[in-house]
Amino acid sequence: MSSNEQAESAVESLIDSLVVAWNVHDAGRYAAVFHEDADFTNVFGMHAQGQEAIERFHAPIFETMFRESHLSAPETRVRFIRPDVAAVDVRWDMTGARDPRGDPWPLRRGLMSLVCTRENADWAIAVMHNMDLPPEELAEAQQNLQRANA
Secondary structure, three states: OOHHHHHHHHHHHHHHHHHHHHHOOOHHHHHOOEEEEEEEEOOOOOEEEOHHHHHHHHHHHHHOOOOOOEEEEEEEEEEEEEOOEEEEEEEEEEEOEEOOOOOEEOOEEEEEEEEEEEEOOEEEEEEEEEEEOOOHHHHHHHHHHHHHOO
């Protein structure tokens, strides 16, 4: 396996760890995949800086609105900017969540945009921006528009 393949595998393992931590609703385990000074922005534009703040941010939502949620990551794209810096897009789906008012939140789809870096031999998330994606039918309409004008 080439060094680039090893690095890509390590980044994908990092994403797998993030998903597993989400699905067991463990804020400490979730925050552990971030660098100590990482930046995190959620789908509402709320920000947490630093691994401890990311853990504190997630602890109450794992006990409430995301207590029964299940996250999957059907697609991950990794682009190495340098051998120790990767831009990563992760498409995600979520079921079982409740919105901030406590109402059932139907199937959600989104995109995590990450900057992952390697320090020594370890990869971690340095920056994460998370966003909800529009309903699938709107995304398909946009794709059709792009094809028609290509």
